[in-house]
Amino acid sequence: MSKTVISSPSKEVTIGFGEPFVMIGERINPTGRKILAAEMKQGDYSRVESDAIAQVAAGAQMLDVNAGIPLADEPAILAETIRRVQAVVDVPLCIDSSIIEALEAGLEAYQGRALVNSTTAEEEVMERVLPLVKKYDAAVVAISNDETGISEDPDVRFEIAKRIVERAQDYGIKPEDVVVDPLVMPIGAIGGAGNQVFDLVRRLRRELKVNTTCGASNISFGIPNRHGINNAFLPMAIGAGMTSAIVNPLHDGLVQSVRAADVLTNNDKNCENWILNYREPPKEGEAAAGGREGRRRRRRG
Amino acid sequence: MSKTVISSPSKEVTIGFGEPFVMIGERINPTGRKILAAEMKQGDYSRVESDAIAQVAAGAQMLDVNAGIPLADEPAILAETIRRVQAVVDVPLCIDSSIIEALEAGLEAYQGRALVNSTTAEEEVMERVLPLVKKYDAAVVAISNDETGISEDPDVRFEIAKRIVERAQDYGIKPEDVVVDPLVMPIGAIGGAGNQVFDLVRRLRRELKVNTTCGASNISFGIPNRHGINNAFLPMAIGAGMTSAIVNPLHDGLVQSVRAADVLTNNDKNCENWILNYREPPKEGEAAAGGREGRRRRRRG
Numbered sequence: 001m002s003k004t005v006i007s008s009p010s011k012e013v014t015i016g017f018g019e020p021f022v023m024i025g026e027r028i029n030p031t032g033r034k035i036l037a038a039e040m041k042q043g044d045y046s047r048v049e050s051d052a053i054a055q056v057a058a059g060a061q062m063l064d065v066n067a068g069i070p071l072a073d074e075p076a077i078l079a080e081t082i083r084r085v086q087a088v089v090d091v092p093l094c095i096d097s098s099i100i101e102a103l104e105a106g107l108e109a110y111q112g113r114a115l116v117n118s119t120t121a122e123e124e125v126m127e128r129v130l131p132l133v134k135k136y137d138a139a140v141v142a143i144s145n146d147e148t149g150i151s152e153d154p155d156v157r158f159e160i161a162k163r164i165v166e167r168a169q170d171y172g173i174k175p176e177d178v179v180v181d182p183l184v185m186p187i188g189a190i191g192g193a194g195n196q197v198f199d200l201v202r203r204l205r206r207e208l209k210v211n212t213t214c215g216a217s218n219i220s221f222g223i224p225n226r227h228g229i230n231n232a233f234l235p236m237a238i239g240a241g242m243t244s245a246i247v248n249p250l251h252d253g254l255v256q257s258v259r260a261a262d263v264l265t266n267n268d269k270n271c272e273n274w275i276l277n278y279r280e281p282p283k284e285g286e287a288a289a290g291g292r293e294g295r296r297r298r299r300r301g
Numbered sequence: 302m303s304k305t306v307i308s309s310p311s312k313e314v315t316i317g318f319g320e321p322f323v324m325i326g327e328r329i330n331p332t333g334r335k336i337l338a339a340e341m342k343q344g345d346y347s348r349v350e351s352d353a354i355a356q357v358a359a360g361a362q363m364l365d366v367n368a369g370i371p372l373a374d375e376p377a378i379l380a381e382t383i384r385r386v387q388a389v390v391d392v393p394l395c396i397d398s399s400i401i402e403a404l405e406a407g408l409e410a411y412q413g414r415a416l417v418n419s420t421t422a423e424e425e426v427m428e429r430v431l432p433l434v435k436k437y438d439a440a441v442v443a444i445s446n447d448e449t450g451i452s453e454d455p456d457v458r459f460e461i462a463k464r465i466v467e468r469a470q471d472y473g474i475k476p477e478d479v480v481v482d483p484l485v486m487p488i489g490a491i492g493g494a495g496n497q498v499f500d501l502v503r504r505l506r507r508e509l510k511v512n513t514t515c516g517a518s519n520i521s522f523g524i525p526n527r528h529g530i531n532n533a534f535l536p537m538a539i540g541a542g543m544t545s546a547i548v549n550p551l552h553d554g555l556v557q558s559v560r561a562a563d564v565l566t567n568n569d570k571n572c573e574n575w576i577l578n579y580r581e582p583p584k585e586g587e588a589a590a591g592g593r594e595g596r597r598r599r600r601r602g
């Protein structure tokens with residue numbers, strides 16, 4: 001039972017087998033968001049803060065924070081973004097950058113135990129990211145590609161993930177602190193992309209006993225009604241054993257589909273979280289008329 | 302690759318591994334529908350007909366037809382219901398009764414190759430239903446309970462299903478014409494109900510190589526926001542290998558969740574059915590302005 005524990009000063013989140021699925025909110029990312037990028041560059045973090053609050057309110061248990069803005073001082077901006085986000089929400093964060101100095105600045109600024117996003121199996125990347133992960137006692141997302149790019153062969157992607165997990169151990173990072181991203185391909189381009197990921201997740205869980213994550217919305221890239229695909233993909237991935245994903249919790253129906261999957265895998269014990277979120281309100285006048293009975297009924301859901 | 306072929310005079314539906322999931326519409330059933338029961342008893346089939354049309358329009362590839370009305374002439378009503386339904390829709394039917402005479406009257410009236418719903422492993426039931434299935438060259442739903450009732454132990458339910466498949470072979474019915482219902486328990490009462498079904502479906506597929514079905518909405522009995530649970534349950538069951546289910550295709554989001562699962566299992570090749578149903582309409586004025594280009598764009602989806 002692999003458990004990856006990520007924390008903020010006041011909250012601990014466990015990504016793990018037998019745990020509720022962890023949704024990592026993806027919104028705080030200036031890539032493809034021109035207005036947000038310009039604001040962050042100018043030191044205006046109001047949208048970052050409101051995006052953080054909205055995602056947590058929608059159900060995200062963690063947030064990914066990325067400050068990849070061309071020609072900007074990414075380390076400084078990422079660190080400040082993390083401070084601002086930690087000031088308004090209490091969930092643990094995933095520190096997301098492809099620039100090592102930004103990761104380090106982010107880890108330095110972060111209060112708690114972070115998830116570093118990410119290393120690949122590229123030698124140069126592992127050599128720089130893994131010591132940092134160890135130094136800050138963080139966990140790390142391992143993306144299953146290497147110098148040769150992303151393989152379409154799931155067996156190759158499995159072997160690459162295995163290589164990262166082994167290399168991490170050389171640096172003193174336990175397998176339970178490596179969260180593998182098996183890489184989700186667009187189903188519109190590769191018809192077998194869904195089955196590939198489900199098989200890979202099952203195998204990573206069974207053979208490497210590691211937690212998994214992914215950029216879930218990739219699956220529906222380029223086809224219509226993307227939410228419809230994403231909202232079925234997540235329950236299926238969870239059924240195959242995936243334990244976390246980077247998602248937009250504000251997308252219609254997404255959080256509900258994940259919570260339902262938690263009920264169905266019995267990781268939402270006694271449907272407690274489900275009932276808390278979706279119990280029907282008492283009928284008109286029932287609470288007033290029923291008094292204690294009305295309240296009791298609501299508690300039962 | 303087990304294939305159960307069901308047909309009407311003009312349509313053939315294959316329940317099978319590697320085939321799109323088959324949704325069997327459940328609405329034509331007077332159980333719990335007082336008005337419908339009264340109408341059917343009086344020979345008024347207008348609601349039966351409109352329910353048939355609506356379910357097929359919503360996406361059901363087959364319809365279940367049940368005429369279980371207390372103190373009524375079930376064989377005659379079931380036969381007439383089948384005739385009326387076949388007159389307004391062209392999908393194959395599932396003939397549903399616990400009364401052997403009604404099944405026989407239904408099979409006699411039905412045009413095509415029917416799915417008989419159902420036999421259990423109760424000796425008396427198998428002895429009466431299976432010869433009928435053979436006589437009419439039908440397929441049959443095998444519900445995994447016996448004289449001792451429904452076991453909470455999935456291993457017992459597997460053994461019971463196996464017993465029915467073997468007995469069916471004694472009567473000359475091939476395993477591919479037995480569609481096993483592993484029995485879906487309410488998740489609100491049995492926390493492991495989801496995992497149980499997913500495991501059973503995988504096992505039935507791997508070891509007995511049979512198709513599977515279930516009354517899907519049972520899973521959410523007694524808990525709030527049932528559609529939310531059902532719409533995650535179906536993709537997860539499909540991911541585990543389930544090949545058909547008895548559902549209400551008019552329920553919000555249900556058909557979409559099944560179609561998305563078909564995309565993700567690669568049983569909707571090139572997302573063709575998905576794109577057909579969910580492609581975005583051309584933007585205002587685009588078709589008119591674009592002429593041939595507008596049409597081409599739409600065709601591409």
